[in-house]
Structure formats: C-alpha cells, structure tokens
Amino acid sequence: MSSSSPRPVEPRWKTLLAILSLVLATAIWVTGLIDSLSRPSVAPVLTLQQQELSVLAEPAVPSALRPVLMGEAPRQVLLQALRDSPESRRSSRQTQLLKLLQGSEDADIAAARASDDPLLQLLACEAEPDASEALCLDQQIASGAALRLTLSATLPLVMVLLGSLLLLQQGWSLLRGQQQPSPSLEGPELTLIDMILLVAGGFVVISAVAMPLLALPLVGALTSALASPRREAVGVVINYSLMALPSLLILRRQLRALDPQRSPSGGWLQWGLHPPASALRLAASGWLMVTPVVTLAGWLVVKLVGDPGGSNPLLELVLGSRDPLALLLLLLTAVVLAPLFEEVIFRGTLLPVLASRVGSGTAVLLSALVFALAHLSIGELAPLTVLGIGLGLLRLRGGRLLPCVLMHALWNGITFLNLLLL
Structure with missing residues (x-):
C-alpha cells in the first residue's frame, strides 16, 4: 500500500451506519444461504x-x-x-x-x-x-x-490435466526458489469501515433490498412485450446492472474523497491495462491452474454431503434457451458485466485494503470467502471460495486488476460454453 500516515478516526455516524449495514447484510446472507438449500440443483x-x-x-x-x-x-x-x-x-x-x-x-x-x-x-x-x-x-x-x-466430455478433462501440470510446474519452481518476486500490492487508502459500507451496505443491503423494488417495475415495463426466453434474459441484464450500481457509486465517492497526490502509479484500482498480452497470459495460466482445484472442491462437496442444490438460476436459463439473442444477453452478463463489477469490488478494492491490515495471505482468504458468500449458494460455497483464492493470488502475482477480470471472464465463458454444448 502507498500510505504510512496515521489513519483518521471515523465519524461516529459512519461507524454506526457500518455496524447497521453489517448486521443487515449478515441477516440477508444467512437467509439467502438457507433459502439456497431449497433451490433446485442444475x-x-x-x-x-x-x-x-x-x-x-x-x-x-x-x-x-x-x-x-x-x-x-x-x-x-x-x-x-x-x-x-x-x-x-x-x-x-x-x-x-x-x-x-x-x-x-x-x-x-x-x-x-x-x-x-x-x-x-x-x-x-x-x-x-x-x-x-x-x-x-x-x-x-x-x-x-x-x-x-x-x-463436453473431453474439454473439462483436458483443462484439468493441463492445469494440474501447471500447478506441478509452479510448485517445483517455488521449491527451487525460481519464482519471480511479486510486485508490491497497491490499492486505495480506504478503511475497514469504508469496506463494510461498500460491501455490506452497497453490495448487499441496498442491492438486495432497495434496488429490486426499483428494478421490478422497470424490468416489467421494458420486457412486457417480449416473449420468453428474451424477457428473462433482458431482465437478467437490467437486474444485474441495477444491483451493481449502488456499490460502484459508493466506491466512486470513496475514491474521489482520497488525496489524488497519494495515488500510486497506475491509479487506486491498479488496472494495469498495458501490456494486454501479458495480462491475457496471466489470466489463462491462472484459470488453468485453478480449474483442477475447483473441480476437486466440487467433487468433495458432492461426495461428503451429496448435491446440496442452490445452483445459480442463470445456469438453468442458459440450458433452457435456444434463442440466440437471449443467449447473447446472458453471455454479456456472465462474461462482461459480472467479472468487471465483482473484480473491482473484491480484488480491486477489498483485497488490498484487507492486506494492509492483516497481511496478503489472510486477505486473499477473507476476500475469497466474502466473494463466495455473496453468491448466496451453500452448494457453491466451497468451489467459489477456491476460485476466489485463485483470483486473489493472481492479483498478488501480477500486481494488476486486468488479469483478474480476464480470468474471471474466462472461467464464466468456459462454463457458458460447456452448458451450450449440452
């Protein structure tokens, strides 16, 4: 991180608002996780x-x-x-x-x-x-x-094998001390109270409670003339965009309040858009290496507790749709909107702020757990936590946010492709 000055004392109202947001977000997440057990599995x-x-x-x-x-x-x-x-x-x-x-x-x-x-x-x-x-x-x-x-049968197997080989190579390089040192982790000079307001207040409470009240009439008005499955696909894009808006507006306000003179090289979020080729290489290798571990985590969950259900409803929409426009809209949500928004929040902001307080390793684990919980699915909790750890490690390794967005997009895109094959 770029600062070493004493952190300011938070106003009392801000602390109380953060506590209220955390309590409400916890209640919403617990309710959502319990409800996920009754949702059908894909x-x-x-x-x-x-x-x-x-x-x-x-x-x-x-x-x-x-x-x-x-x-x-x-x-x-x-x-x-x-x-x-x-x-x-x-x-x-x-x-x-x-x-x-x-x-x-x-x-x-x-x-x-x-x-x-x-x-x-x-x-x-x-x-x-x-x-x-x-x-x-x-x-x-x-x-x-x-x-x-x-x-559909061979692609996952090939990806798991290639990812396993890359993991073994990385492990061998680490044992021999041949790994290049990671760049310093830079990020916005925000406080934990800021993070609670951003994630619990914006991402959970406002998005899960207030925005649906606004979105439902809007979605109904805009999609009333459409037939299924286009109606559902347009609804997904609008709903997701409106749910992302509160957090992005809160983050924008938080970043604008920071001293621009103290911003690290590359900006507060460390996008690192150039060179794009190395970002794509990092994303592809990270995606391959996390694939066997996520697959193992999902397999262990099924073996230990059975299929707990609670699959993402978007998966069923993809499986049940043959309309090209509907599939294109669902692809836009899964491969563009979701990776951009979620990586800005979790790896662009939450991870570096946590790292400045608790260290990089613990920050990767905590940010991955919050990332998994935000999807409100007990059945997907373990695999998504592993995926979040992989994305967090990529953020540490590359020092840039762009590879994380690309890796997330690759993960969702390949999942989408596998669904289309079936």
Whole structure:
C-alpha cells in the first residue's frame, strides 16, 4: 500500500451506519444461504441433457467408444432417469419423451414429428409402424450430437490435466526458489469501515433490498412485450446492472474523497491495462491452474454431503434457451458485466485494503470467502471460495486488476460454453 500516515478516526455516524449495514447484510446472507438449500440443483438437468445427447449421438459414435462417452444402453438410462424424476418437475417435453421411450399408446406422435426438437422427431419416427433405423436417422444431427458429446466430455478433462501440470510446474519452481518476486500490492487508502459500507451496505443491503423494488417495475415495463426466453434474459441484464450500481457509486465517492497526490502509479484500482498480452497470459495460466482445484472442491462437496442444490438460476436459463439473442444477453452478463463489477469490488478494492491490515495471505482468504458468500449458494460455497483464492493470488502475482477480470471472464465463458454444448 502507498500510505504510512496515521489513519483518521471515523465519524461516529459512519461507524454506526457500518455496524447497521453489517448486521443487515449478515441477516440477508444467512437467509439467502438457507433459502439456497431449497433451490433446485442444475446437476440433474445437466445429467439429463447429457443423456439426451447420448441418444442422439449413438448412431454416429463408433461402438468401441460408446462405453467411454455414453455408457451402456443410453436409451434405457434416459428412460430410467425420466421415470425417476418427480412428475411435478417434469416439463411437457420430458413427459412426451417418457411416453415415446415407453411406447405408450397415448404418445402424441404427430405433435412430436411436427416439433423442431430432433430427439422428439427421432423417437416419434421410430414409433411409427413402418419405421426403420435408416429412415429415421439424420446423420448430420447424429454427427453434430456426437461432436458436442465428445467435446463436453473431453474439454473439462483436458483443462484439468493441463492445469494440474501447471500447478506441478509452479510448485517445483517455488521449491527451487525460481519464482519471480511479486510486485508490491497497491490499492486505495480506504478503511475497514469504508469496506463494510461498500460491501455490506452497497453490495448487499441496498442491492438486495432497495434496488429490486426499483428494478421490478422497470424490468416489467421494458420486457412486457417480449416473449420468453428474451424477457428473462433482458431482465437478467437490467437486474444485474441495477444491483451493481449502488456499490460502484459508493466506491466512486470513496475514491474521489482520497488525496489524488497519494495515488500510486497506475491509479487506486491498479488496472494495469498495458501490456494486454501479458495480462491475457496471466489470466489463462491462472484459470488453468485453478480449474483442477475447483473441480476437486466440487467433487468433495458432492461426495461428503451429496448435491446440496442452490445452483445459480442463470445456469438453468442458459440450458433452457435456444434463442440466440437471449443467449447473447446472458453471455454479456456472465462474461462482461459480472467479472468487471465483482473484480473491482473484491480484488480491486477489498483485497488490498484487507492486506494492509492483516497481511496478503489472510486477505486473499477473507476476500475469497466474502466473494463466495455473496453468491448466496451453500452448494457453491466451497468451489467459489477456491476460485476466489485463485483470483486473489493472481492479483498478488501480477500486481494488476486486468488479469483478474480476464480470468474471471474466462472461467464464466468456459462454463457458458460447456452448458451450450449440452
């Protein structure tokens, strides 16, 4: 940090406001985390999508590779999964699939043939009396499904392997003392009271309580003429932008109150926009190295406590949408808006302020935990904490904020791509 002068005493009203914000934010976070247990997990939806893709891809996958990519008897697996799913949670499409797979007499074959759903069309064709595999098979659709299935299965594995190799290389360099020293961690000369007001007051209380009251009428007015899923996608962009606004305005006011003469080289937030190529290299290596650790954390959670649910609702919107404009808006939120806003708050401001009080290592851990808690999902708490630690370490290693934004965007973008593949 850039200052060594005594820190000013906070006004009494500011301290009381920070305490109130912290109490309210804690109540909101505890309530949100408990509520996340009742939210459905996206894992069963992903599994079902993969099973459907396996049925479509089966004719185009060589028999030697089928056990590896799709297991044995993908149709029976899909049928059993649909039977096991609660009837109240089945969509009308899933009910159609179940009837066709079971060969039910009340299956609406004509409606399935007339739909634009390739799996419904395939099963409906096979259900007709004079059907044959050659007649019903669309080789282009089967080949496309096989490619998507292969990519969805191999890409995560390749990323985990590459990330593990990079981790081993970094560990070896560290043991041999070959690591380059990290630059000094610079950041705004703000107090812990400022941070409580920024994160608890702006990010949690105002964004979670006050802004939705303003956003709901606005979103309703702007999206009333739109059809689903564009209505939901536009709502996501507007809601997220309005929720980010209070914190950004508070941070802007806090930074403007600082003495500009004391600002470190590169500014209070240390964006470090140049050179962009090195920022991208740092982001890519950081993303690869954190991937196996986040994957391990998620696997351990499922193994130890099962699937706790509480997935981000944005994931279901991506999985359920085939509208290009809706997907583009969701991509904008996930890959641009979220990384920019969250990195400014957590790695650009919170991390360096905490580091000046408790040291860099503890600051990385604390900022990562706050980052994970802010997503209000018990199921994602451990993986997001690990991701936050990786982003914090990247901030220390590069001394710049831009690589963190790019790494966050990469993480969200690859997750988005994996969802699209399914």
